Amino acid sequence: MKKILLTLCVLAFLNTKAQENTMKFTENSTSPPANLDEVSWIAGHWKGEAFGGITEEIWSPPLGNSMMFSFKLVVKNKVVFYELGGITQVGETLLLQLKHFNADFKGWEEKDDTVDFKLVKVTENKVYFDxxxxxxxxxxxxNLYVVLADDGQEKEVKFNYKRQ
Incomplete structure (x- = not known):
């Protein structure tokens, strides 16, 4: 029993260390009050490198209670995939939503489905979604940090972007 408990503690510690730049939204909690002006610094044209290629994100300034973005990954001068989405003002808080598309714009998610990230916390220079x-x-x-799952293992991935 002690061995099992020790193993669980070590795994929990490693999982915490592996995700030191992200926070998890806990069910039955509530997103804090926030508005788009607090995250308007995200607006711009950004480029970086990840997944063996060039990543590009373009974020609009707040307009119509949202900030929209486009993302693309280009490897060996070919688009691998796109994301389209945005941060939306929902009541008194913010919600990040996105959809993925292959290079031919065929969607990954079902027609009416989105990948949603609930707001966890906002500071002067960081916005934490789930x-x-x-x-x-x-x-x-x-920097963008996102937790990705691969073969049941979660890993925090860092994207560093420079303004274009």
């Missing part, structure tokens, strides 16, 4: 964090390093650099 396992998805956007961090302002400077006016010309941001």
């Amino acid at each position: 396992q998805f964090t956007i961090e302002k390093i400077s006016d010309n650099e941001i």
